[in-house]
Amino acid sequence: SVLNTPFANAGPNQSITAGSIASLNGVINSFNTSGVGSIWLPDSLVVNPFDDTTNTVNLLVSTSFVLVAVDTSTGCSTTDTTIVSVSSTPLTTTISTSADSICQGGSVLLNVNATGGTGNYSYSWSPSGGLSTPNAASTNASPATTTKYFVTVNDGLTTTTDSIEITVLPLPGVSINFPDTFCVNEPAMVLSGGLPLGGSYQVNGFTAINFDPS
Numbered sequence: 630s631v632l633n634t635p636f637a638n639a640g641p642n643q644s645i646t647a648g649s650i651a652s653l654n655g656v657i658n659s660f661n662t663s664g665v666g667s668i669w670l671p672d673s674l675v676v677n678p679f680d681d682t683t684n685t686v687n688l689l690v691s692t693s694f695v696l697v698a699v700d701t702s703t704g705c706s707t708t709d710t711t712i713v714s715v716s717s718t719p720l721t722t723t724i725s726t727s728a729d730s731i732c733q734g735g736s737v738l739l740n741v742n743a744t745g746g747t748g749n750y751s752y753s754w755s756p757s758g759g760l761s762t763p764n765a766a767s768t769n770a771s772p773a774t775t776t777k778y779f780v781t782v783n784d785g786l787t788t789t790t791d792s793i794e795i796t797v798l799p800l801p802g803v804s805i806n807f808p809d810t811f812c813v814n815e816p817a818m819v820l821s822g823g824l825p826l827g828g829s830y831q832v833n834g835f836t837a838i839n840f841d842p843s
Contacts, residue, residue: 632705633660637667637698639711647717648687648747648786655681655709657698664702670695687747687786691715720746722782722791730796736771737795739778746784753781772797801825817841 636658645651653675659665672678674686674694681696691714699706720743727738743750743766750766755778757763759771770778777794805823817839820830829836 632700632703634705634707635659635665635698635700637696637707637709639694639696639709642712642714644714644716645688646747647689647715647745648749648784650687651685651713653683653685653694653696653711655696655711657681657696659698659700665698665700667696667698670697685713688713688715689786717747718745720744720782720784720787720789722780722789724780724791724793726793726795729794730798731772732798733773733800734771735797736769738767739770739780739793739795740767741780741782741791742766743782743784747786749785751783751785753783755779755781770795803828 636656638656640654640656643651653669655667655669657665657667667679667681669675669678669683671692671694674688674692675683676686677683685692685694691712693710693712695708695710697706697708722744723742725740725742731737739754739760741752743752752764752766754760754763754768756776759773759776761769770776772795775794775796777792779790779792781788781790803823803825805820811818818841820832820838820840823830831837832840
């Protein structure tokens with residue numbers, strides 16, 4: 630005798646963004662008086678693989694899901710397939726900085742730009758010492774010595790790490806041949822002879838070329 634096979638419909642194809650879940654709305658039926666069972670494959674990517682209507686786990690790549698219907702009395706089976714297309718790009722990061730090198734005592738702005746993935750990003754900079762906001766996309770860094778900073782970005786499903794090195798330049802030694810004492814009513818003195826060459830002079834916090842002891 631020829632036995633009837635059960636009916637299975639896996640539902641229409643669909644598209645989701647990376648890291649999202651998809652609803653699987655299958656329909657099964659048996660042409661016999663007995664029941665019919667079902668399973669979704671791959672079952673590891675389905676929340677309840679033995680339910681014809683269920684959800685997938687968070688998906689990162691496009692996947693074909695097969696609904697298998699089995700007649701419990703005859704053992705006859707049939708399948709149907711639906712495709713869940715994941716439309717997104719992998720999680721990537723790019724670090725930018727306001728300067729690759731700073732003088733001792735200075736600071737620099739670090740910024741990481743994340744794209745792709747789920748779009749739900751969290752950030753972690755290390756080493757965190759000397760950082761204003763180590764858990765934000767942008768942070769001010771004030772390293773005492775040359776330091777390589779790492780930033781880890783997580784989108785809830787995947788993690789990526791990037792790095793950048795900030796060079797700390799030592800402050801130059803400064804000297805000037807300048808008298809310690811002055812006579813009353815002595816005329817203003819031209820500021821010169823300081824080392825290293827090319828610098829500027831300040832008197833009481835203001836840039837100047839002369840010093841008037843009066």
